[in-house]
Amino acid sequence: MSSLHFWFEFASTYSYPAAMRVEARAAAAGTTVVWRPFLLGPIFQDQGWNDSPFNIYPAKGRYMWRDLERLCRKEGLPLRRPSRFPRPSLLAARVACVGAEEPWGPAFVRAVYHANFAEDRDIADPDVVGAILATLGLDAAALAERAQRVEIKARLRASTDEAAALGIFGAPSFVVDGELFWGTDRLDDALAWARGARP
Template sequence: MPRRPTLEFWFEFASTYSYLAAMRIEALAEEAGVGLRWRPFLLGPIFAGQGWTTSPFNLFPAKGRAMWRDLAREAARLGLPPIRRPADFPQNSLAAARVASYGADQPWIGPFTRAVFEAEFARGQSIAEPAAISALLNGLGLDGPAILKAATSEPNKSRLRVVGEEAKSRGIFGAPTFLTEDGELFWGNDRLEQALAWATGDRPPGLA
């Protein structure tokens, strides 16, 4: 059997469009015959490097209003629950990112990622508190306290910081971002299908 190509899925739990991508990427990748590498990271340091102290959707109100309306349209189109905006946006996603970083290679990474995003954008709940993340893990039949303890160990915290530096070095500036094995970068939920096609060798004519 030929080796399946792999697509890296770089996502940030505070990102609205990462939510849309996370809810559909596994099924689409399986259909395309593409393996997934889950790459949770934090956008905050990247934004800070650009001189931003918060999301550009907050810095530019017109852009923010358009985004929330677009998010509602896209959620409806994809058959997802109506969007419920959390009280704080963007949320502090550190606890969730640490857990996802710890479990990135575990079979529960997909269900966990979707559970966090559903809590945040389908139910409008806070994901900032470690207790909330632990409860979501428990809801998946996992040992929330034990995983949270491992996720907050120094080696795992260091791992997340290294991943953040890798994101910057590879030119990632937003989420979601999809990277193919040959280094082609696709940014945004609306580029997911194109990223999967590129990963399988289906490229537009004239592009190597």
């Protein structure tokens, strides 16, 4: 049984429903999740974009917000459209790097997505990230300090480089034994791949 690598970006809209359900769905399929925070910004820049394609291409953006609304209703997830999109995700992504192998990591990831997409809170604000950590019973000041260390900054950069090398061009993406699946609606296919069902 292969593990499911879940590549996510906190600003990414479709990563929100994926992040909220990936752990439970993977557990039901008998596999585990490896949480892989990365930044889409540098990858988009390589494609010549300095903004989300959902902002650059208005028809695509209008459709995405409507589609996300339907998807969240279907999955019973609250959604409040962020008043700023995309929100800078660097700080939260660095904290997620710190938490990637810690027991609190998954809960932190879900709490950040909930703040951004269900509560319209500014996840770029250190106070908001600190409040999320505190709510999880963690030492916000100590973790914020760790998140800004050189080795964490380098780890997030290396992860983003690794994402590009894996062929990742959007989020969420799932990788199982090097096989890439893009989009929240490919989660079941990725889990089938992890179970060895490879058509």
